Amino acid sequence: MVEPLNIALAGLGTVGTGVVRLIETNAELIARRAGRPIRIAAVSARDRTKDRGFDLSRYTWEDDPSVLASREDVDVVVELVGGSDGPALALARKAIAGGKGLVTANKAMIAHHGLELAAAAEEAGVPLKFEAAVAGGIPVIKGLSEGAAANAIERVYGILNGTCNYILSTMEDTGRDFADVLQDAQRLGYAEADPTFDIEGIDAAHKLAILAAIAFGARLRFDAVETMGVSPVKAADIEQARALGYVIRLIGMAEIDRSNGVTGLFQRVRPHLVPFGHPLAHVDGATNAVVAEGNFMGRLLFQGAGAGDGPTASAVVADIIDIARGEKRAAFSMPAGELEAIEPAPTGHRLSRSYIRFTVHDRPGVLAEITAAMRDAGVSIESLIQKGSEEEGGEVIIAAVTHEGPESAVTEAMRILDGSDSLVAPPLVMQIIAD
Amino acid sequence: MVEPLNIALAGLGTVGTGVVRLIETNAELIARRAGRPIRIAAVSARDRTKDRGFDLSRYTWEDDPSVLASREDVDVVVELVGGSDGPALALARKAIAGGKGLVTANKAMIAHHGLELAAAAEEAGVPLKFEAAVAGGIPVIKGLSEGAAANAIERVYGILNGTCNYILSTMEDTGRDFADVLQDAQRLGYAEADPTFDIEGIDAAHKLAILAAIAFGARLRFDAVETMGVSPVKAADIEQARALGYVIRLIGMAEIDRSNGVTGLFQRVRPHLVPFGHPLAHVDGATNAVVAEGNFMGRLLFQGAGAGDGPTASAVVADIIDIARGEKRAAFSMPAGELEAIEPAPTGHRLSRSYIRFTVHDRPGVLAEITAAMRDAGVSIESLIQKGSEEEGGEVIIAAVTHEGPESAVTEAMRILDGSDSLVAPPLVMQIIAD
Numbered sequence: 001m002v003e004p005l006n007i008a009l010a011g012l013g014t015v016g017t018g019v020v021r022l023i024e025t026n027a028e029l030i031a032r033r034a035g036r037p038i039r040i041a042a043v044s045a046r047d048r049t050k051d052r053g054f055d056l057s058r059y060t061w062e063d064d065p066s067v068l069a070s071r072e073d074v075d076v077v078v079e080l081v082g083g084s085d086g087p088a089l090a091l092a093r094k095a096i097a098g099g100k101g102l103v104t105a106n107k108a109m110i111a112h113h114g115l116e117l118a119a120a121a122e123e124a125g126v127p128l129k130f131e132a133a134v135a136g137g138i139p140v141i142k143g144l145s146e147g148a149a150a151n152a153i154e155r156v157y158g159i160l161n162g163t164c165n166y167i168l169s170t171m172e173d174t175g176r177d178f179a180d181v182l183q184d185a186q187r188l189g190y191a192e193a194d195p196t197f198d199i200e201g202i203d204a205a206h207k208l209a210i211l212a213a214i215a216f217g218a219r220l221r222f223d224a225v226e227t228m229g230v231s232p233v234k235a236a237d238i239e240q241a242r243a244l245g246y247v248i249r250l251i252g253m254a255e256i257d258r259s260n261g262v263t264g265l266f267q268r269v270r271p272h273l274v275p276f277g278h279p280l281a282h283v284d285g286a287t288n289a290v291v292a293e294g295n296f297m298g299r300l301l302f303q304g305a306g307a308g309d310g311p312t313a314s315a316v317v318a319d320i321i322d323i324a325r326g327e328k329r330a331a332f333s334m335p336a337g338e339l340e341a342i343e344p345a346p347t348g349h350r351l352s353r354s355y356i357r358f359t360v361h362d363r364p365g366v367l368a369e370i371t372a373a374m375r376d377a378g379v380s381i382e383s384l385i386q387k388g389s390e391e392e393g394g395e396v397i398i399a400a401v402t403h404e405g406p407e408s409a410v411t412e413a414m415r416i417l418d419g420s421d422s423l424v425a426p427p428l429v430m431q432i433i434a435d
Numbered sequence: 436m437v438e439p440l441n442i443a444l445a446g447l448g449t450v451g452t453g454v455v456r457l458i459e460t461n462a463e464l465i466a467r468r469a470g471r472p473i474r475i476a477a478v479s480a481r482d483r484t485k486d487r488g489f490d491l492s493r494y495t496w497e498d499d500p501s502v503l504a505s506r507e508d509v510d511v512v513v514e515l516v517g518g519s520d521g522p523a524l525a526l527a528r529k530a531i532a533g534g535k536g537l538v539t540a541n542k543a544m545i546a547h548h549g550l551e552l553a554a555a556a557e558e559a560g561v562p563l564k565f566e567a568a569v570a571g572g573i574p575v576i577k578g579l580s581e582g583a584a585a586n587a588i589e590r591v592y593g594i595l596n597g598t599c600n601y602i603l604s605t606m607e608d609t610g611r612d613f614a615d616v617l618q619d620a621q622r623l624g625y626a627e628a629d630p631t632f633d634i635e636g637i638d639a640a641h642k643l644a645i646l647a648a649i650a651f652g653a654r655l656r657f658d659a660v661e662t663m664g665v666s667p668v669k670a671a672d673i674e675q676a677r678a679l680g681y682v683i684r685l686i687g688m689a690e691i692d693r694s695n696g697v698t699g700l701f702q703r704v705r706p707h708l709v710p711f712g713h714p715l716a717h718v719d720g721a722t723n724a725v726v727a728e729g730n731f732m733g734r735l736l737f738q739g740a741g742a743g744d745g746p747t748a749s750a751v752v753a754d755i756i757d758i759a760r761g762e763k764r765a766a767f768s769m770p771a772g773e774l775e776a777i778e779p780a781p782t783g784h785r786l787s788r789s790y791i792r793f794t795v796h797d798r799p800g801v802l803a804e805i806t807a808a809m810r811d812a813g814v815s816i817e818s819l820i821q822k823g824s825e826e827e828g829g830e831v832i833i834a835a836v837t838h839e840g841p842e843s844a845v846t847e848a849m850r851i852l853d854g855s856d857s858l859v860a861p862p863l864v865m866q867i868i869a870d
Contacts, residue, residue, distance in 0.1 A: 022731050026587055032652060032769045033584045131582075137732035139582025146581075147566075147574025149468045150752035152461055217467060279738065282717050289736075296457050297572035297749035301724075303714065303736040314732035317585035327762050334467045 004039035005324040007103075008068035010091055011080030012045035015105055015132070017052045018309030019078065019316050024054065030317065034324035038317070041073045069094040076101035076127075076323055078316060084108035096120045096128065103319045105132035105312055111206035111222040114213070115339070118331040128331040129319035134207040135160060135288040137311025138304040139318060144214050144292055145333030151294025153215040157253035157433075160207040160269075162286035162306040163198035164230045164250040166190045168238070168271075169284040172247060177235045190286055200229035201250060201269040208252035208267055214333050215292060216256050217340060218265055224344040225252075225267040232428050233271050237357050240385060240399040246273035246355075247281045251433065257345035264345025273355050273432040279303075280433070348408030353382070353432040356410065358398040358417075359424045366422040370398060377413035380405055395424050401432070439474035440759040442538075443503035445526055446515030447480035450540055450567070452487045453744030454513065454751050459489065465752065469759035473752070476508045504529035511536035511562075511758055513751060519543035531555045531563065538754045540567035540747055546641035546657040549648070550774070553766040563766040564754035569642040570595060570723040572746025573739040574753060579649050579727055580768030586729025588650040592688035592868075595642040595704075597721035597741040598633035599665045599685040601625045603673070603706075604719040607682060612670045625721055635664035636685060636704040643687035643702055649768050650727060651691050652775060653700055659779040660687075660702040667863050668706050672792050675820060675834040681708035681790075682716045686868065692780035699780025708790050708867040714738075715868070783843030788817070788867040791845065793833040793852075794859045801857040805833060812848035815840055830859050836867070 009016055023030065023038055031037040044065040048056070062068055068077050069091060077095035079102060081088040088109050095102050096117065104110065110117070110130050121128035131141045135158070144153065159165050163185060170181045182199065185191035197203045209222040230250050241248050251272040257264040274281045279301050283289045288306025293299050305311035332339060360366045367386065374381055380403040387397045402410065410429055417423060444451055458465065458473055466472040475493075479500040483491070497503055503512050504526060512530035514537060516523040523544050530537050531552065539545065545552070545565050556563035566576045570593070579588070594600050598620060605616045617634065620626035632638045644657040665685050676683050686707040692699040709716045714736050718724045723741025728734050740746035767774060795801045802821065809816055815838040822832045837845065845864055852858060 018731070022585055026585060026730070029587055029652070030585060032773050033580075035765075035770075138735060139578055142577065142582050143574055143737075145468075146757060147577050147753055148749070149756045150457055150461060150465060150749050152464055217464070279714075279717060282714060294749065295461070296453070296745040296752075298740040298743075298746055300573060300740075301736070301738040302578075303738070305733040305735075308733075310731040311733055314583070314585050314729065317731075318582055321584045322581060325762075325764055327760075327764070329760055329762070330470075335470075338467050 002036040004037040005034070005076065005320065006039050006041040006074050007076045007078055007320060008042045008071060008074040009040060009078045009080065010044050010065040010068055011082065012043060012052055013080065014309045015312045015316065016045065016080040017054070018313030019080070020054055022313040022317050030321060034321045036324050038320055038324060042068055042071055044068055065091050066094055069098045069100060074100055076103060076320060078320070079104040079106060082106055084112045089113055092117055093120065096124050096126055099124055099126060101127040101323050103129045103316060103323070105130070105316055107133040107203065107206040107210065111209045111220065114210065114220050114331070115336055118336040121331060122335055127323050127328065129322065131319050132312045132315035134210050135290055136304070136306040136308065137314045138288055138290065138302045138306065139315065140211070140290045140302045141214060143300070143302050144211065145329060148292055148294050148297055148300060149333065151296050153292055153294050155253070155255045155293045156211050156215040156290065157251055158290035159249055159280060159283050159288050160204040160252045160290070160306070161198055161250055162288055163191045163195065164204070165283065166286045167199070168230060168233065168248055168250065171235055172238050175235055178231060178233060199231055201227040204250060204252045204269045208254055208269055211290065212254035212265065212267055213339060215254065216265065216342070217334055217338070218342045219339045221265060221267065221344065224265065225269060226347070228270045230271055236387065236397045237428065240357065240397070241273050241355065243385065244383065244401060245276055246432065247276070248272070248430065249274050249280060249283070251280070259349060263342055265342040266345040266347065271430050273430055275433065275435050277435050278433060348406060348411065350407045351404050352407050353404050354402045354410050355430045355432060356400045356402070357428045359395055360398060360422050361424060362394050362396045367398065369420060369422050370417065373413045373416040374400070377416060378405070378409045379413050437471040439472040440469070440510050440755065441474050441476040441508055442511045442513055442755060443477045443506060443509040444475060444513045444515065445479050445500040445503055446517065447478060447487055448515065449744045450747045450751065451480065451515040452489070453748030454515070455489055457748040457752050465756060469756040471759050473755055473759060477503055477506055479503055500526050501529055504533045504535060509535055511538060511755060513755070514539040514541060517541055519547045524548055527552055528555065531559050531561055534559055534561060536562040536758050538564045538751055540565070540751055542568040542638065542641040542645065546644045546655065549645065549655050549766070550771055553771040556766060557770055562758050562763065564757065566754050567747045567750035569645050570725055571739070571741040571743065572749045573723055573725065573737050573741065574750065575646070575725045575737045576649060578735070578737050579646065580764060583727055583729050583732055583735060584768065586731050588727055588729050590688070590690045590728045591646050591650040591725065592686055593725035594684055594715060594718050594723050595639040595687045595725070595741070596633055596685055597723055598626045598630065599639070600718065601721045602634070603665060603668065603683055603685065606670055607673050610670055613666055613668060634666055636662040639685060639687045639704045643689055643704055646725065647689035647700065647702055648774060650689065651700065651777070652769055652773070653777045654774045656700060656702065656779065659700065660704060661782070663705045665706055671822065671832045672863065675792065675832070676708050676790065678820065679818065679836060680711055681867065682711070683707070683865065684709050684715060684718070694784060698777055700777040701780040701782065706865050708865055710868065710870050712870050713868060783841060783846065785842045786839050787842050788839050789837045789845050790865045790867060791835045791837070792863045794830055795833060795857050796859060797829050797831045802833065804855060804857050805852065808848045808851040809835070812851060813840070813844045814848045
């Protein structure tokens with residue numbers, strides 16, 4: 001009989017419970033595929049008495065998760081505690097220093113401390129794996145760092161937050177407004193009680209920074225992700241976008257920018273307009289999808305469940321199986337010391353088509369003021385819709401789509417209009433994804 | 436300096452040339468990711484003088500490809516000769532027996548001899564890899580055997596042949612008929628001069644059999660794939676399907692069937708109707724896409740370029756990088772000896788919704804005859820369209836969609852109508868994919 005791979009689980013929330021359930025349900029199949037059984041040597045969580053739907057007494061319990069990192073009978077620590085620092089980071093460091101492999105679903109911790117942990121893991125000669133940290137059940141880290149390994153990746157982008165995608169696609173289907181749909185999402189469990197990390201784009205930014213590091217062989221720069229969330233998107237924007245042939249999605253996008261003779265790392269999370277003909281336009285509900293473009297493979301798309309206990313557990317256990325099989329790939333596809341320090345790219349010279357929505361007072365001269373500002377800033381307008389107000393002197397929506405041009409011109413037009421008393425609220429600018 | 440991984444290339448057609456170009460272009464990046472350089476130690480092809488766009492003199496030439504398998508300075512043989520048997524198979528066997536790793540893009544050889552080669556590779560302790568054999572540049576073999584490794588896979592299906600998808604989606608866009616579009620596809624290089632393997636579904640069946648073996652841990656049964664090609668699909672079918680909310684795609688589908696208390700392997704390649712809301716409905720042109728459904732991960736979709744020198748070379752070199760990294764996963768995700776022998780599943784009891792197109796003489800009583808046959812066979816009709824003929828007594832098209840029911844009932848209805856002189860041609864039955 002071959003030796004099992006012994007794992008210790010820290011954290012028995014939704015994902016941790018899913019991992020136990022998966023390992024119990026698919027044990028025999030996993031042993032055949034991994035070449036050896038996966039054995040849960042010990043577990044730790046905050047509450048020992050909570051009913052999690054499985055018999056906790058089958059597993060050795062530790063009150064203190066950090067003890068898992070020093071148990072003799074543990075090969076791999078699975079960190080599912082969460083949080084970028086605190087107990088999760090302490091456990092991760094201790095596990096690696098103690099010669100254990102580390103598997104985690106913790107995107108915040110990897111986005112902030114991934115480089116340090118990867119360097120420590122290489123030093124210690126242990127695996128560090130975090131497939132579940134990005135896009136839940138979709139093996140996109142494996143896809144980029146192994147499947148696409150032969151390619152220079154030019155761009156990676158996608159729908160990285162299921163909560164935002166659920167909200168936007170529900171707004172689209174129902175015509176309802178953001179706040180209203182968010183409440184529903186919270187009630188249905190698609191959004192947290194405090195939804196800030198999701199709806200402000202921070203969760204997507206964590207994932208994007210991880211993907212960018214792997215795709216471009218660049219040192220992680222979470223601090224340099226330009227981030228905007230979905231709360232400014234109105235039902236009217238979705239309606240206008242649809243009339244123009246687009247849907248609105250929160251897109252994380254990263255590129256290597258060589259356009260100015262300097263290599264820069266471009267990373268942005270923002271609502272974008274996606275043309276109906278693009279595969280991302282058909283990604284609805286809590287689904288995630290990632291597109292990677294390489295110099296030989298062309299465009300590759302990965303799509304699936306971005307969250308939930310089953311899909312996330314599937315990714316966690318895939319990492320464990322890789323370790324059981326003896327796979328030794330570096331955490332970020334190449335050794336941490338070889339990742340290049342690439343400065344954030346300036347964005348002003350980026351050529352984009354943009355959608356700009358103005359909420360204005362319904363009175364003479366407003367349209368002339370806006371179009372003059374666009375002209376003076378050098379923004380060329382491709383189409384413009386003014387939606388009539390129902391009452392004299394009320395608010396109206398003006399939605400403009402620009403021709404392709406430097407983003408700095410749009411910024412300049414917004415600067416000219418800043419503080420204008422024609423505007424009821426600040427304009428919303430969203431870039432348009434090319435087909 | 437670390438030792439390079441030395442490879443030998445047999446075959447310098449489109450893909451082989453692409454592999455050389457990729458390794459030359461991305462050499463430095465590949466070395467960083469693989470942890471060591473990839474060195475082309477020797478090459479062999481039919482014609483030494485042909486201009487392939489690179490300097491052949493840089494590489495050691497062998498007239499006889501089988502010599503590559505015994506060169507001391509070769510770690511991995513890359514077989515890109517093609518053909519299920521003959522020189523390709525001889526080279527593969529010799530390379531493995533000689534203790535070399537084998538990488539191949541040869542779907543026909545793997546579909547026919549994959550089990551034998553996998554067993555030999557395990558015996559010899561060398562890697563056997565064939566990512567490029569299925570869906571070109573899409574890392575779907577890796578996705579299934581590693582990314583989805585924690586799951587019991589319930590179903591795997593997709594668009595596996597770019598030629599057929601190009602033809603069907605062009606018919607859809609232009610309203611033109613099959614033969615006409617095929618000619619264009621041949622002129623543009625999307626179809627071979629002899630397109631039989633592609634348009635009759637054999638190429639897709641090769642790929643499906645490989646995917647099924649990996650997904651289900653089953654012994655390869657290419658002989659048991661029920662195969663039908665796209666040539667019977669008419670422009671009128673595409674038009675009717677669209678009116679009903681579907682597109683037509685050649686789908687390869689494999690499932691483990693446990694419905695009758697016996698475990699059976701279901702494998703089918705056929706044109707299907709795909710509802711507009713399904714991600715496969717938006718896969719156009721020569722693109723490939725594969726869906727896998729697992730008991731924890733849910734539905735996963737992989738999409739990308741299914742053919743072409745760049746994407747296929749990307750997959751070949753990804754395999755080479757895996758080997759350079761020391762990855763040791765079994766060729767079919769588990770040892771060949773552990774793959775289960777699963778008998779083909781009978782299909783009569785399968786519950787499907789079907790589209791049935793009849794081409795009939797435009798005369799009284801025909802519709803009554805068809806609907807009576809359906810009733811007598813127990814087929815419940817959900818909708819039926821009769822498209823009026825332009826001239827009295829001409830041919831008309833009747834398109835029926837059935838409610839969900841056993842496929843045997845549809846077969847029985849076809850049997851009742853067989854030989855009826857109301858029918859101008861045999862009816863065409865296509866199953867409908869669920870949303």
